[in-house]
Amino acid sequence: MGITKRDVEHVALLARLELAEEEKESFTRQLDRIIRHVDKLNELDTEGIPPTFHTLPELRCRLREDRVGEGLDREEALAGAPEREGDCFKVPPVIEDDRG
Amino acid sequence: MDYETIIGLEVHVELATASKVFCSCPVEFGAEPNTRVCPVCLGLPGTLPVLNKRAVEFAVRAALALNCEVHPTSQFARKNYFYPDMPKNYQISQYDRPLATGGYVEFEVDGRTVRVGIRRVHMEEDTGKLLHEGVEGGSLVDFNRAGVPLLEIVSEPDIRSPEEARLYLQELRAILLYTGVSDVRMEEGSLRCDANVSIRPRGSREWGTLTEVKNMNSFRSVERALAYEVQRQREVLESGGRVVRETRHWDEGRGVTFSSRSKEEAHDYRYFPEPDLLPLVLDPAWVREIGEKMPELPAQRRRRLVEEYGLPAYDAGVLTASKSLGDLFDRTVKLYDDAKAVSNWLMGEVSRVLRERDLDIERSPLTPENLAAMLRLIDDGTISGKIAKSVLEEMVDTGKEPRAIVEEKGLVQISDEGQLLPLVRRIIEENPGPVADYRGGKKKALGFLVGQVMKETKGKANPQLVNELFRRELG
Structure with missing residues (x-):
């Protein structure tokens, strides 16, 4: 199961990355090597071994009490915005619903 | 040809916690834009999510009320997409290890009990709101809603008509309201619904191609939108065409669904386990306690x-x-x-x-x-x-x-015969026509005469007594 240039183009599109032709070639080779390495790991017999979802398996998700705390005021919140209009963040026009 | 309608619903409900799911910003509907935000829900670098205990409790309670199996361990996952309603470019959700699976909701349709399976119930965070209207060259974003705890409830494709879809939703809404986990106001967006719809020739084992219908904002619009979509698919098939797998938006004003030309890539979310959150391990005693304290459903x-x-x-x-x-x-x-x-x-x-x-x-x-x-x-x-x-x-x-x-207001009923009798006699005198009708056997004429007394007394006369007096006087 090798990685093809089309796979690289697909993943680049999903990540909104623009790649030059030679980058596509080189990433295809690099990703292919990585995937082959994972395929190698897949040869191991992992029957009966629980999957590792986290590198800290002995710890559990900490929960916080449902209490309201201090946030940012609007000016602080908007301070890092590349563009704003009135009380809102401004983003490039959204033409179609990209969401599921 | 006779077709069978197949509908599955995906419902999102905002949980009625005081603070957001991964940060301590207040959950409030209708606040000034971008005033209920903090570094966590704005996705600023270096911040970490911490899960809200009450949101988990509400999710477990809802899942139990929907007869689901609540899993001892579940896992959060990143759903990656580029859309400016989330500042992180991903939404924290659950994917292959949801909180709960395998439940059902039952309700009555024309005296028969319908059971709709619940495939899964999982937790996630709500997104910000995009405001498109009246903006030159861009969209505006309000992140107040980003990070509000959401429950996603996915039904099995067990719903067989638009009416059943509405009744399912109404029962689901009632259950969520009774459990107190959400105020489930569809108009305020605290309950939102998408539908997967397909049709197939009755008796067929194969599934038809489905479309996803979005933007239905009331129970009535769910029923209308689905009825429209079923009819549309039927017409496509009957004219020899093929239903295209796509997302369609409901237009309430025009009463139609329209294709929103989603790109093929749009559904590739590249889920992976959320590295910032450890697996959610539920204490069985806590889950049992939530079940035991379940309010009446x-x-x-x-x-x-x-x-x-x-x-x-x-x-x-x-x-x-x-x-x-x-x-x-x-x-x-x-x-x-x-x-x-x-x-x-x-x-x-x-x-x-x-x-x-x-x-x-x-x-x-x-x-x-x-x-x-x-x-x-x-x-x-x-x-x-x-x-x-x-x-x-x-x-x-x-x-x-x-x-x-x-x-x-002096509304005490007049039940004094001495007070009513003169009035009854006067009405008899003033209405010879209806009186003759009554005596001639038209018993309905009595209603008119009684009505006159009620009018004169501004509704205060005791109607039984007035009836009795007329019968006696005219008898």
Whole structure:
């Protein structure tokens, strides 16, 4: 199961990355090597071994009490915005619903 | 050809916690834009999510109420997509290890019980809101809603008609309301619904191609949108075409669904386990405790109203569908014995008066004590049922006690024969036509004559007594 240039183009599109032709070639080779390495790991017999979802398996998700705390005021919140209009963040026009 | 309709619903519900799911910003509807935000829900670098315990409790409670198996361990996952409603470019959700699976919801359709399976219930965070209108060269984003706890409830494709879809949603809404996990206001967006719709020739084992319908903002629009979409697919198939797998938006104004040309890549979310959150491991004792403290659910209330008070199934259904109406019933019958009378007034006049004033029961000053007192005034003949209607309106508007209203407005029923008889005689004299009709056998004419007396007394005459007096005088 090798990685093809089309796979690289697909993943680049999903990540909104623009790649030059030679980058596509080189990433295809690099990703292919990585995937082959994972395929190698897949040869191991992992029957009966629980999957590792986290590198800290002995710890559990900490929960916080449902209490309201201090946030940012609007000016602080908007301070890092590349563009704003009135009380809102401004983003490039959204033409179609990209969401599921 | 006869087609079978196959519908599955995906419902998102905002949980009624005080703070957001991964940070301590307040959850509030209608606040000024970007004033309920912090570094976590704005996705600023270096921040970490910390899960809200109450959100987990609500999610577990809802899952148990939906008869699901709650998993001892579940896992959060990143759903990656580029859309500016989330500042992180991913949404924290659950994917291959959801909180709960395998439940069901039951409801009645034309006297038969329909069971719709619940495939999964999982937790996630809500997104910010995009404001498109009136903006030059861009969209505006308000992140107040980003990070509000959401529950996603996915049904099995067990729904067989648009009407069933609406009834399923109404029952689901009632369950969520009764469990107290959400205020489930569809108009405010705290309950949102998408549908997967397909049709296939009846008897066929294969699934038809489905479309996803979005943007349905009320129970009525769900039923309308699905009816439209089913008919559209049927016409496509009958004209020899093929249904295209796509997302379609419902346009409420035009009453149509339209294709929103989603790109093929749009559904590739590249989920992976959320590295910032450890697996959610639930203490079995806590889950058991949440189950044991489960409030009464709609199906239980419907059964109880029939068994305990002998109400017809119809009454039990109406009183349960609105939790506040059912609560008012429960509190009123503790003070006044005749359950059917209480039910009639609640389903009829009380509902009408509140609807006319666009008022929720909780926000109206109507109390069970006053309602029971009003019913007793009818029983002891102080007021007629007709007068009671205006007393009720006054109770809803002012919160005053019914007896005070009756005295203040001089609404006491006239049950004094000496006072009514002269009036009855005058009406007989003034209406020779109807009198002749009545004597000639047209018993309906009596209603007209009684009506005249009621009019003269502004509804205060005791109608039974007036009837009796006319019969005697004309007999």
